[in-house]
Amino acid sequence: MQTIGDKYLLGTGRSDHDRLRVISEIHDGRTRELLLRAGLASEHRFVEFGCGLGYVTRWAASLGANATGIDLNEDNLAVAAQLAQEVGLKNARFVSANIYESGLEPESVDVAYSRWLMVHLNKPVEAMRAIHAALKPGGVMVCEEADVSAVYTEPSSAAYTELRDICMEGARNRGVDYSGGRRIHLWAKEADFELVHGDAYHPHYLTGKHKGFWNWTLHAVGLGMVREGSLSGARLEELVAGMAEADASPTTLVAHCRMHQLIARKPESKA
Ligand SMILES: C[S@@+](CC[C@H](N)C(=O)[O-])C[C@H]1O[C@@H](n2cnc3c(N)ncnc32)[C@H](O)[C@@H]1O
Numbered sequence: 001m002q003t004i005g006d007k008y009l010l011g012t013g014r015s016d017h018d019r020l021r022v023i024s025e026i027h028d029g030r031t032r033e034l035l036l037r038a039g040l041a042s043e044h045r046f047v048e049f050g051c052g053l054g055y056v057t058r059w060a061a062s063l064g065a066n067a068t069g070i071d072l073n074e075d076n077l078a079v080a081a082q083l084a085q086e087v088g089l090k091n092a093r094f095v096s097a098n099i100y101e102s103g104l105e106p107e108s109v110d111v112a113y114s115r116w117l118m119v120h121l122n123k124p125v126e127a128m129r130a131i132h133a134a135l136k137p138g139g140v141m142v143c144e145e146a147d148v149s150a151v152y153t154e155p156s157s158a159a160y161t162e163l164r165d166i167c168m169e170g171a172r173n174r175g176v177d178y179s180g181g182r183r184i185h186l187w188a189k190e191a192d193f194e195l196v197h198g199d200a201y202h203p204h205y206l207t208g209k210h211k212g213f214w215n216w217t218l219h220a221v222g223l224g225m226v227r228e229g230s231l232s233g234a235r236l237e238e239l240v241a242g243m244a245e246a247d248a249s250p251t252t253l254v255a256h257c258r259m260h261q262l263i264a265r266k267p268e269s270k271a
Helices: 014-037 055-062 074-086 124-134 158-173 180-190 213-228 233-248
Strands: 045-049 066-071 092-096 109-115 135-147 152-154 194-201 253-255 258-265
Touching: 014 055, 014 074, 014 109, 014 135, 014 213, 014 258, 045 055, 045 124, 055 066, 055 074, 055 092, 055 109, 066 074, 074 092, 109 124, 124 135, 124 180, 135 180, 152 158, 158 213, 158 233, 180 194, 180 258, 213 233
Parallel strands: 045 066, 045 109, 066 092, 109 135
Antiparallel strands: 135 258, 152 253, 194 258
16 A cells, blocks of 8 residues: 655655754653663563664563564664674564565564654554554553654744744655644554653753754754745755854753653453
C-alpha cells in the first residue's frame, strides 16, 4: 500500500545520523524511565517503529527483551544493525518496513514504542491502529512526540520565531502536524486504546552543546523546503545566522520543543 502524501522531509546521510545521535543524548534518559513505567521487561517482545539509528531498540535488547526496530530508511537500519553487532546484541534486529504495513504478526507484541514519528505522518491515527493490531490484548503503546510550536527564546529572537513558524506552516501544507505531540492521547483514543498515562517535559538551555539543536533541526527542515521550492535559500541562511546569534549569547535562554509522553493500552479481549 502506498502511504499517500507521506513525505519525510528530514534528510539522510552523516549529518542526519549526527542529529539522531543528539536526539538520543537529549531524550533517551526520559524514554527509558517512561518505558520502565510502562512495564517493559526482559520477557517482552518489544517493537520500536521509526527506530532511526536504533538507540532505544538496543537499550530494550540490553534489558533482555526480544527487540525489533522498524524503519523505512535502509541507511539508518544498516547503522542500527552494525551498532548492535559491535556490542554483541543477538536479540536486537532491524527490519525495513512502513508502519502502516509492518508485516508484524497480529497480536504478537507486548510493548510498542515510537518517538518523533507520528508528527511526520499524514495518518497518525491509522499508524496507531496498525500498532493496535500488532499488540497482544493488554499490550501497551508508548509514544513520545513533539510540539514544535513550544520552541522559543528569551529574550525573543525574531529569527527563531520566524523559522519555527515557517517550518510549522510547511508541515501543515504537507498535511502533517508538528504540534501533534499535544494530541497523541486523542489520536490513541480514536485508535481504540485505553489511556494510561500522559505527561510532557520541555528542555531549556542557557549554555552547552545542545543549545543549538533546534537551530540545526529547523535548518534541516528548511533545506527540505528550499529543495521543494517553498522557501528561498538566502532567507533560510539569514534566519539560521540570526538563530546562531541567539545560541551564542550567554544570556539568551533557548527552549526546545516540548515532548509529550503517552502510555496507552490495548484493551484485554472481551470474553
Ligand atoms: C525524526 S526520526 C526519529 C528516529 C528515532 N525514533 C529517534 O527518536 O531518534 C523519524 C524516523 O522515522 C522513520 N519513518 C518515517 N516515516 C516512516 C514510516 N511511514 N514507517 C516507518 N518509519 C518511518 C524515518 O526514516 C526516521 O528514521
